[in-house]
Amino acid sequence: MGRVLPTLHKREAGLASAVAQRARLAEVPLARTFEESLATSGLFPLRPTRLEILQVNVGRRCNQTCKHCHVDAGPDRSEVMPRAVLEAVLAFLAQHRIPRFDITGGAPELHPDFREMVVRAARGGAHVMHRCNLTAILLPNYADIPALLAEHRVEVIASLPYFQARETDAQRGEGVFEESIEGIRRLNALGYGRGTGLELNLVANPVGTFLPGSQAGLEAMWKRELKRRFDLDFDHLFTITNMPISRYLEFLDERGRTVDYMTRLVNAYNPAAAAGVMCRNTLSVGYDGRLFDCDFNQMLDLGLDAAVPQWIFDATPERLAERAIVVGPHCYGCTAGAGSSCGGAVA
Amino acid sequence: MTESTAAAGREAYYHERDLPKFGEIAEGAPELARKFFDWYTAVFAEGALDAREKSLIALAVAHAVQCPYCIDAYSQDALAKGSNIDQMTEAVHVAAAIRGGASLVHGVQMRNHVHAHGM
Numbered sequence: 001m002g003r004v005l006p007t008l009h010k011r012e013a014g015l016a017s018a019v020a021q022r023a024r025l026a027e028v029p030l031a032r033t034f035e036e037s038l039a040t041s042g043l044f045p046l047r048p049t050r051l052e053i054l055q056v057n058v059g060r061r062c063n064q065t066c067k068h069c070h071v072d073a074g075p076d077r078s079e080v081m082p083r084a085v086l087e088a089v090l091a092f093l094a095q096h097r098i099p100r101f102d103i104t105g106g107a108p109e110l111h112p113d114f115r116e117m118v119v120r121a122a123r124g125g126a127h128v129m130h131r132c133n134l135t136a137i138l139l140p141n142y143a144d145i146p147a148l149l150a151e152h153r154v155e156v157i158a159s160l161p162y163f164q165a166r167e168t169d170a171q172r173g174e175g176v177f178e179e180s181i182e183g184i185r186r187l188n189a190l191g192y193g194r195g196t197g198l199e200l201n202l203v204a205n206p207v208g209t210f211l212p213g214s215q216a217g218l219e220a221m222w223k224r225e226l227k228r229r230f231d232l233d234f235d236h237l238f239t240i241t242n243m244p245i246s247r248y249l250e251f252l253d254e255r256g257r258t259v260d261y262m263t264r265l266v267n268a269y270n271p272a273a274a275a276g277v278m279c280r281n282t283l284s285v286g287y288d289g290r291l292f293d294c295d296f297n298q299m300l301d302l303g304l305d306a307a308v309p310q311w312i313f314d315a316t317p318e319r320l321a322e323r324a325i326v327v328g329p330h331c332y333g334c335t336a337g338a339g340s341s342c343g344g345a346v347a
Numbered sequence: 348m349t350e351s352t353a354a355a356g357r358e359a360y361y362h363e364r365d366l367p368k369f370g371e372i373a374e375g376a377p378e379l380a381r382k383f384f385d386w387y388t389a390v391f392a393e394g395a396l397d398a399r400e401k402s403l404i405a406l407a408v409a410h411a412v413q414c415p416y417c418i419d420a421y422s423q424d425a426l427a428k429g430s431n432i433d434q435m436t437e438a439v440h441v442a443a444a445i446r447g448g449a450s451l452v453h454g455v456q457m458r459n460h461v462h463a464h465g466m
């Protein structure tokens with residue numbers, strides 16, 4: 001695999017559009033719809049609990065093109081959150097005192113106002129989280145970012161699917177592992193992951209068509225191996241199930257594994273994980289200010305329940321609390337086994 | 348049996364799609380199946396050996412007994428539990444070495460017979 005590949009969008013691939021992805025998922029025969037599974041757990045319609053996390057997707061540009069990317073991010077994407085949306089997001093965060101601000105993308109650092117966004121959100125008192133691919137911070141124009149994150153005590157959530165090059169590069173592109181190790185080294189040097197209160201959490205998505213194993217077991221292994229091989233440290237490992245969306249859906253289709261994967265997700269449905277899905281306490285904002293129940297729904301272009309405001313400009317937590325969460329077959333990715341969220345396992 | 352299930356049975360002895368049907372074995376002897384599956388689950392629970400070690404042992408034994416279902420299941424299970432292809436290949440070599448060694452060490456018996464019956 002080369003370092004970067006053209007995105008589905010660039011290739012005008014069959015699954016480039018959200019509509020095509022939804023149609024593909026709808027074709028897969030399942031023993032029970034997600035709605036039926038929720039109903040058996042007494043969770044249908046799925047309702048939000050309390051809004052605790054505002055997750056903003058600041059754009060689809062990325063310096064990598066990982067094979068499992070549900071965003072279809074890459075260097076050839078141009079979507080970026082405009083200034084007016086950014087202001088509305090920061091105003092919403094401050095006005096409603098949302099405790100956690102989760103910045104995702106693409107590679108969020110590539111947004112021209114990333115630094116300002118971090119500083120203003122942190123000064124406003126929110127716990128800021130940065131979803132970091134570990135390589136963008138090595139680029140010449142972004143090398144100052146780790147120090148800025150440390151200064152504002154931003155939690156870094158960084159992707160490292162495996163502690164060896166072969167597996168990591170197979171998913172994320174040639175040479176990414178070596179650079180990721182350098183990225184962790186720089187963060188460790190600032191005190192991240194080293195018991196200073198600067199939190200560095202790693203994310204491991206399975207490199208293949210299997211589901212993630214026990215988060216605690218894998219965390220112990222990642223800690224041991226990263227210490228032994230590279231003298232690196234981190235706080236927690238989050239295992240995240242690959243979502244059958246976008247590039248991972250194309251990968252499954254290419255392998256002829258889509259039905260098998262979906263069946264496995266359905267068979268692993270766990271009611272406890274369903275009760276803890278992240279959309280119940282998270283609101284996702286698209287680069288254009290449109291609101292979604294989660295980043296996955298965002299990529300599938302599944303907007304909020306029509307009964308509530310659809311844009312950050314006119315929404316309030318009170319109005320949004322009235323919504324039913326919009327679900328579909330992809331939601332089985334959040335409820336399989338110990339469950340999966342942006343914060344790892346949930347059950 | 349319908350014509351198509353009969354055909355499916357004939358086209359090959361082993362099929363990936365049959366693995367998820369393992370639970371159906373309970374239809375013939377439910378109580379025995381329950382005992383087996385409870386015991387099986389308990390065997391693979393975290394204990395003095397951790398779940399990843401047990402998974403690698405299972406993978407090795409699957410090769411020794413040459414069970415395609417178990418090789419499929421435990422290849423994926425080992426990956427999910429964090430093992431990599433180097434570790435899994437070494438596990439298969441352990442199985443192969445024990446199989447090979449077990450044949451070869453019986454050569455001692457052959458030699459005993461040769462010495463008993465020869466001159």
Ligand code: SF4
Nearest residue numbers: 062064066069106133
């Ligand atoms: S998974 Fe993350 S790092 Fe990889 S292409 Fe997508 S946005 Fe970029």
Ligand code: SF4
Nearest residue numbers: 277279294296331334
């Ligand atoms: S995919 Fe989104 S909406 Fe569906 S369960 Fe997961 S977080 Fe909730």
